[in-house]
Amino acid sequence: xxxxxxxxxxxxxxxxxxxxxxxxxxxxxxxxxxxxxxxxxxxxxxxxxxxxxxxxxxxxxxxxxxxxxxxxxxxxxxxxxxxxxxxxxxxxxxxxxxxxxxxxxxxxxxxxxxxxxxxxxxxxxxxxxxxxxxxxxxxxxxxxxxxxxxxxxxxxxxxxxxxxxxxxxxxxxxxxxxxxxxxxxxxxxxxxxxxxxxxxxxxxxxxxxxxxxxxxxxxxxxxxxxxxxxxxxxxxxxxxxxxxxxxxxxxxxxxxxxxxxxxxxxxxxxxxxxx
Amino acid sequence: xxxxxxxxxxxxxxxxxxxxxxxxxxxxxxxxxxxxxxxxxxxxxxxxxxxxxxxxxxxxxxxxxxxxxxxxxxxxxxxxxxxxxxxxxxxxxxxxxxxxxxxxxxxxxxxxxxxxxxxxxxxxxxxxxxxxxxxxxxxxxxxxxxxxxxxxxxxxxxxxxxxxxxxxxxxxxxxxxxxxxxxxxxxxxxxxxxxxxxxxxxxxxxxxxxxxxxxxxxxxxxxxxxxxxxxxxxxxxxxxxxxxxxxxxxxxxxxxxxxxxxxxxxxxxxxxxxxxxxxxxxxxxxxxxxxxxxxxxxxx
Amino acid sequence: xxxxxxxxxxxxxxxxxxxxxxxxxxxxxxxxxxxxxxxxxxxxxxxxxxxxxxxxxxxxxxxxxxxxxxxxxxxxxxxxxxxxxxxxxxxxxxxxxxxxxxxxxxxxxxxxxxxxxxxxxxxxxxxxxxxxxxxxxxxxxxxxxxxxxxxxxxxxxxxxxxxxxxxxxxxxxxxxxxxxxxxxxxxxxxxxxxxxxxxxxxxxxxxxxxxxxxxxxxxxxxxxxxxxxxxxxxxxxxxxxxxxxxxxxxxxxxxxxxxxxxxxxxxxxxxxxxxxxxxxxxxxxxxxxxxxxxxxxxxxxxxxxxxxxxxxxxxxxxxxxxxxxxxxxxxxxxxxxxxxxxxxxxxxxxx
Numbered sequence: 001x002x003x004x005x006x007x008x009x010x011x012x013x014x015x016x017x018x019x020x021x022x023x024x025x026x027x028x029x030x031x032x033x034x035x036x037x038x039x040x041x042x043x044x045x046x047x048x049x050x051x052x053x054x055x056x057x058x059x060x061x062x063x064x065x066x067x068x069x070x071x072x073x074x075x076x077x078x079x080x081x082x083x084x085x086x087x088x089x090x091x092x093x094x095x096x097x098x099x100x101x102x103x104x105x106x107x108x109x110x111x112x113x114x115x116x117x118x119x120x121x122x123x124x125x126x127x128x129x130x131x132x133x134x135x136x137x138x139x140x141x142x143x144x145x146x147x148x149x150x151x152x153x154x155x156x157x158x159x160x161x162x163x164x165x166x167x168x169x170x171x172x173x174x175x176x177x178x179x180x181x182x183x184x185x186x187x188x189x190x191x192x193x194x195x196x197x198x199x200x201x202x203x204x205x206x207x208x209x210x211x212x213x214x215x216x217x218x219x220x221x222x223x224x225x226x227x228x229x230x231x232x233x234x235x236x237x238x239x240x241x242x243x244x245x246x247x248x249x250x251x252x253x254x255x256x257x258x259x260x261x262x263x264x265x266x267x268x269x270x271x272x273x274x275x
Numbered sequence: 276x277x278x279x280x281x282x283x284x285x286x287x288x289x290x291x292x293x294x295x296x297x298x299x300x301x302x303x304x305x306x307x308x309x310x311x312x313x314x315x316x317x318x319x320x321x322x323x324x325x326x327x328x329x330x331x332x333x334x335x336x337x338x339x340x341x342x343x344x345x346x347x348x349x350x351x352x353x354x355x356x357x358x359x360x361x362x363x364x365x366x367x368x369x370x371x372x373x374x375x376x377x378x379x380x381x382x383x384x385x386x387x388x389x390x391x392x393x394x395x396x397x398x399x400x401x402x403x404x405x406x407x408x409x410x411x412x413x414x415x416x417x418x419x420x421x422x423x424x425x426x427x428x429x430x431x432x433x434x435x436x437x438x439x440x441x442x443x444x445x446x447x448x449x450x451x452x453x454x455x456x457x458x459x460x461x462x463x464x465x466x467x468x469x470x471x472x473x474x475x476x477x478x479x480x481x482x483x484x485x486x487x488x489x490x491x492x493x494x495x496x497x498x499x500x501x502x503x504x505x506x507x508x509x510x511x512x513x514x515x516x517x518x519x520x521x522x523x524x525x526x527x528x529x530x531x532x533x534x535x536x537x538x539x540x541x542x543x544x545x546x547x548x549x550x551x552x553x554x555x556x557x558x559x560x561x562x563x564x565x566x567x568x569x570x571x572x573x574x575x
Numbered sequence: 576x577x578x579x580x581x582x583x584x585x586x587x588x589x590x591x592x593x594x595x596x597x598x599x600x601x602x603x604x605x606x607x608x609x610x611x612x613x614x615x616x617x618x619x620x621x622x623x624x625x626x627x628x629x630x631x632x633x634x635x636x637x638x639x640x641x642x643x644x645x646x647x648x649x650x651x652x653x654x655x656x657x658x659x660x661x662x663x664x665x666x667x668x669x670x671x672x673x674x675x676x677x678x679x680x681x682x683x684x685x686x687x688x689x690x691x692x693x694x695x696x697x698x699x700x701x702x703x704x705x706x707x708x709x710x711x712x713x714x715x716x717x718x719x720x721x722x723x724x725x726x727x728x729x730x731x732x733x734x735x736x737x738x739x740x741x742x743x744x745x746x747x748x749x750x751x752x753x754x755x756x757x758x759x760x761x762x763x764x765x766x767x768x769x770x771x772x773x774x775x776x777x778x779x780x781x782x783x784x785x786x787x788x789x790x791x792x793x794x795x796x797x798x799x800x801x802x803x804x805x806x807x808x809x810x811x812x813x814x815x816x817x818x819x820x821x822x823x824x825x826x827x828x829x830x831x832x833x834x835x836x837x838x839x840x841x842x843x844x845x846x847x848x849x850x851x852x853x854x855x856x857x858x859x860x861x862x863x864x865x866x867x868x869x870x871x872x873x874x875x876x877x878x879x880x881x882x883x884x885x886x887x888x889x890x891x892x893x894x895x896x897x898x899x900x901x902x903x904x905x906x907x908x909x910x911x912x913x914x915x916x917x918x919x920x921x922x923x924x925x926x
Contacts, residue, residue, distance in 0.1 A: 168520030208397020
């Protein structure tokens with residue numbers, strides 16, 4: 001008994017579910033293309049009457065988005081650099097050995113992974129203030145956010161390293177390489193894709209970092225795009241087409257990267273996320 | 276000295292170096308602040324003592340003040356609602372979707388992957404979009420619900436005290452659902468197919484197969500997903516400033532947002548630290564469950 | 576002959592687990608030594624200790640007269656073929672072959688020429704530009720071999736290199752590895768759990784169990800004169816039969832459980848319990864007066880050989896003729912008494 005139409009039926013249901021689930025994204029883009037009066041139409045229009053993109057350049061200049069986005073990029077790049085440089089080696093060691101010290105290390109990293117940023121922000125702010133780091137607010141945010149991002153990175157990259165057979169490294173040692181040489185010429189190239197995916201994930205999540213930046217960076221010239229968005233967002237906002245246009249400019253690069261690398265990201269996550 | 280460098284190139288020195296650098300960084304940026312946080316919760320911290328480490332000891336006065344605060348029980352209630360219903364919604368919907376996408380049909384994994392966009396989006400943007408969707412007079416959710424006949428009059432999701440916390444819950448379910456689905460999909464995929472075939476030959480129907488094979492085989496996954504859900508929900512912050520700012524009248528304030536408000540809006544760092552220490556106990560409880568449920572994988 | 580590899584009183588602990596217990600071994604230059612034993616016996620640990628991949632807890636290890644304890648693998652000048660082959664997946668066959676040469680600063684042209692030469696001997700010439708994933712199991716095995724021989728090292732170490740191949744290829748590679756060893760005049764240490772591999776390839780076999788060397792010697796010496804019951808049972812296929820028996824008061828008669836008596840060609844301690852070991856291939860169905868009898872419980876035939884098993888499962892007999900018997904038949908069996916091995920029932924030691 002074969003029912004060849006069933007897979008296609010399931011596909012149709014899946015597409016419908018995806019449409020419902022992704023509706024908020026659609027609504028963001030649609031709203032951003034509506035005029036200031038159309039957004040308050042009752043009932044709302046599900047497709048803009050006149051597509052009006054003039055809000056984009058307007059928001060870009062009025063909200064000095066180039067400054068905010070540049071700061072977001074700087075912060076995300078800093079966080080990613082620290083996380084990758086420190087986290088990769090740590091993940092490698094935790095993948096290579098099995099003993100009680102590694103268990104303790106892993107346990108403490110899992111513990112650090114669960115600390116909410118809202119818990120950490122108070123002591124970090126006070127301590128940064130005492131050490132004078134608040135005078136370099138972006139650096140301070142990078143350090144704090146890197147510590148937040150690193151545990152997750154280490155756990156995922158460790159799973160990647162565990163897929164590199166130990167024998168390959170041993171073969172390199174017997175062939176005449178040192179530990180350092182074998183790590184760079186054999187282990188790292190083979191784990192490159194996994195590390196890259198995790199680095200991209202780290203970049204994307206720190207590109208949207210909000211709480212540390214909001215609490216630590218006072219000067220608007222140094223704030224990232226998330227704080228910039230919060231500046232005209234609140235329970236009583238009415239400027240919805242600007243807010244949605246701002247949001248669209250902010251997330252479209254992230255979404256584009258995600259859709260392009262979707263397969264890799266998902267498989268990287270599925271192999272490591274639960275380990 | 277030569278031996279030392281030889282150890283770095285050929286021996287465990289290399290490993291120790293790699294792990295130590297990362298650990299020092301993590302201890303400095305996460306471990307010490309954590310301890311400092313606990314310390315501050317027992318101190319008097321104000322604008323004059325903010326810059327010094329030695330501050331007047333306050334005993335448990337901060338804890339007493341926090342518990343006696345008029346909004347304490349309201350915040351506790353909100354936190355419980357937020358955590359419980361966010362987790363329940365994310366888990367149930369995530370599980371249903373995971374089961375659905377475990378069926379064999381063209382494009383299953385690609386479409387499932389698309390769901391994950393919610394996970395990579397900045398929380399503040401998600402909050403902004405939902406804030407607009409949930410808006411009272413012009414929000415699209417009210418229109419849809421009215422056309423479906425579910426509600427008659429307009430619901431002021433964000434400004435009605437009876438609904439404000441639920442507005443954030445809805446947004447948070449949307450935000451966390453995809454990650455739950457992904458983790459549960461991994462667990463589902465790890466169940467060998469022939470178990471189902473054997474059960475089918477033994478005469479189990481689809482419902483019985485779910486109860487006798489899927490659920491027991493997924494025990495550790497479910498444990499991990501639920502504890503990660505608890506941790507993730509307690510970490511959720513960005514939605515609050517974006518949607519309700521805790522209002523109206525604290526009816527949507529949860530512990531993590533309250534703690535931040537104490538420190539950064541009222542500049543009462545001691546109380547902020549105190550609330551976060553109380554939350555930390557909850558988080559540690561969740562992580563113990565998490566570590567226990569993933570232990571076999573940690574040990575491999 | 577000089578010892579190429581010398582191990583004296585090697586100990587290895589993993590936490591509370593004692594993996595190698597006071598192991599001493601001399602490996603002569605140019606010899607092919609097989610380390611054989613059941614899994615977990617320490618043979619791989621011993622091999623990896625020679626390579627420097629494991630640090631030994633105590634004892635001394637020297638290669639070509641130089642003490643190697645604590646020296647990292649790259650300074651030991653040895654080559655190793657791994658069970659999984661451990662080919663670098665991101666390098667072509669040629670790059671895999673020349674990796675060690677490049678590390679030792681050999682020039683590009685010279686390395687290329689060397690690789691071509693090795694590829695010639697191992698039959699890989701056509702495959703040099705390919706990646707490991709594009710090769711069959713046998714071809715990968717050859718690359719792993721080629722990578723070892725290209726350097727002309729002081730010793731070759733093999734860690735169960737044939738266990739991932741199918742049976743036919745395994746038999747062929749056995750011969751090729753041995754031929755290569757003879758041609759290069761190399762010193763080889765070969766770890767396997769398959770005693771047939773050890774017997775057919777090696778000139779010196781080391782049988783290990785629980786971190787101890789039980790016996791070492793030339794393959795046929797091990798077969799003919801196993802020092803204990805473990806070695807006797809491990810070497811030889813099908814495995815040796817063991818029956819509990821008694822020595823009569825005269826000291827030259829073996830009394831079986833059934834009461835049947837076999838005269839021994841030598842004097843042993845009288846009136847004692849023994850375990851008698853008899854190889855299945857030394858038992859024959861008697862034409863003349865039998866040594867003892869048994870009832871056939873099972874007959875298996877591979878075509879070339881027939882295996883008869885007694886009804887209590889204790890004895891097996893292999894003959895090259897087809898069986899003209901049936902299950903349930905009681906047959907007389909004879910054995911040359913000189914081929915009966917006697918062991919102490921408690922210690923398992925040869926008497």
